[in-house]
Amino acid sequence: MLQPTHPSPFLQRIDELIQDQLVPLTQAIDQEGLYPREFLHTLGTLGGYGAFLPSEEGGQESLATQWAVIKQVATECGSTSFLVWCQSTCAWYLHHSPNRAARERYLPQVASGKLLAGTGMSNTVKHLAGIEKIHLRAQRDGDGYTIRGSLPWVSNVGEDHLAIVAASVEDGGYIMFAVPPKTAGFQLRPCLEFTGLEGTRTLGLRFDSVHISDEDVLAQPDEFADYVRRFTPGFVIGQTGMGLGIVEASLRVMRESNASTAHVNVFLDDQEEDLAKELQQLEAQAVALAEAALTDFSPILPVLKLRAAVSELTLKAANSAILHAGAKGYLRIHPAQRRLREAVFVAIVTPALKHLRKEIARLEAVADSEHSRTTETA
Ligand SMILES: Cc1cc2nc3c(=O)[nH]c(=O)nc-3n(C[C@H](O)[C@H](O)[C@H](O)COP(=O)(O)OP(=O)(O)OC[C@H]3O[C@@H](n4cnc5c(N)ncnc54)[C@H](O)[C@@H]3O)c2cc1C
CATH class of the missing domain: 2.40.110.10 (Butyryl-CoA Dehydrogenase, subunit A, domain 2)
Structure with a gap:
């Protein structure tokens, strides 16, 4: 299982690429709408979209590792992390497709980032x-x-x-x-x-x-329902990497701000240590659910609950980060205001927080009525 505290050589290489090629672009991506095409292609050459694939197809058989790549990119740029999710999710769809010819035609190209999707x-x-x-x-x-x-x-x-x-x-x-x-x-x-x-x-x-x-x-x-059932948990879990990377970046803003204004930041509602604990818990859940999602049957309810909890934590952490940073954080060049806009995206991109709550309520109602039926007949 992935150990987030000890990044593998694979994740270290990806981190080097992020620092070299992505960090210098984050302002232009956010302020000028720059599309980081070269970064996306290079990430593909490092295997950044197909970590869930078997080793004979160039992967590491770990959806948790794919999730970690998405998260790592999000700690610097939530927008690019969404692109990494888009690309790796297309590879994920192709990996599960019952159409072997389409899989063989497109999967190697999408997983290696040659063909963007x-x-x-x-x-x-x-x-x-x-x-x-x-x-x-x-x-x-x-x-x-x-x-x-x-x-x-x-x-x-x-x-x-x-x-x-x-x-x-x-x-x-x-x-x-x-x-x-x-x-x-x-x-x-x-x-x-x-x-x-x-x-x-x-x-x-x-x-x-x-x-x-x-x-x-x-x-x-005739294949559609089973196909969607198989790829949906991985589709949703990948997005939690995006949110949790933004949380990590928000904690960084809080720590930096506390270096000079901790004496007044202490009066804010959401403190760094509490948010860090919540982050750790959700990370552990995401890694466990990502590994389970590689199997053919993975229940969806815990995945939807995790995704909703990640949306809530991302909003809370980004909001607290800008309150910690104060007027500095409101400057166009400061990451705190960018993180706040990225955090809102995590909560509105499908499945949005409102959609997740609707789906969770429906699945829980079904489970409750099944439970009552079994207790009545017992
Ligand atoms: C930056 C960004 C990137 C996105 N990338 C993707 C992506 O890669 N793939 C993808 O499938 N979806 C993408 N979406 C769509 C996103 O996932 C949601 O479906 C979308 O935000 C609508 O969700 P909602 O909960 O707001 O919809 P609801 O509030 O439930 O309903 C709004 C619906 O009304 C329609 N609508 C409202 N305003 C407009 C408008 N101005 N123009 C056209 N239609 C409108 C749309 O059909 C929309 O789904 C993206 C959205 C944003 C903001």
Whole structure:
């Protein structure tokens, strides 16, 4: 099992890359919307997107190690950490796909960072949770499907990127598929400016009668439910790395600020030692759940509870960090205000905190009614 206090040589190499190539860019990423393309490619050459893969495919068979990479990037830049999550999650989808040909065609390229990839699954995940209508429709057409519709916000996309999305099928069920670069009828649209995460290449996707052949379908309607069940725990756990890296960075701001103003910071609600304890507990849970998510059956409720707790802690820590830093932290060049905007993103990206609470309440109600039924019949 991963020992976060003793980083492996693999994580040390990644840390060196972060310090050399990412740290000098964090201001430009946040303030000018710079997309850190070179960093993303280089991270791929170090194995930063496929640590969960078996060793014969260049991985380390550890989703906890993949989680640690996402977290390590987030301690310097939450925005880039989201890109690392997008890329590694696309590799994770491909790893689980029952379509062997698609897996063999795309997985090595995505896991090595040669082909950058975005995941446009928010709408489908929210649709499956009963929150919104599905935006993409698929109609059977010869050797594949015709796709119509649009998605408002998908990150890590571009002219030479892969996009992985899902659609509802006219005859029933859903498909999940990869959209190769330069597919006819597939358009990228700019969206309104965000207050953060502008360096994530977040664009609208429009499908104007796009033909997707069965070769690019990662899961057909009869495979879809099982496929989603298998990849969802890992999908959600990866995002907790993003949040906990931001918490760690917020604790750093508090320590720095306490060097000069501890005498007054002590009156604030959330103190560094308490937040550090909570961080440690959630980290231990994330590592354990990440290892479990590599198995075929991993229960989802503890994963959703962890993800919700991470959102709450990230908001609390980033908020306390800026209160500790005071007016300095309100300066455009100070990390405290950037961390606050990144923390809000952790709580609004799908599954958002409100979505998680809805899903947790539903699953707990199902468990309660099953428990009452078994006690009545006993
Ligand atoms: C910076 C950023 C990056 C993102 N990256 C991705 C990504 O890589 N992949 C992905 O799948 N999702 C991505 N999203 C979407 C995100 O995961 C959520 O689905 C989204 O923020 C909506 O969630 P919500 O809880 O606010 O939606 P709700 O409040 O439940 O509903 C809002 C819904 O209304 C619609 N809507 C509202 N305002 C607008 C608008 N101005 N333009 C278009 N539609 C609108 C959208 O369909 C949205 O889902 C990103 C969002 C942001 C802010």
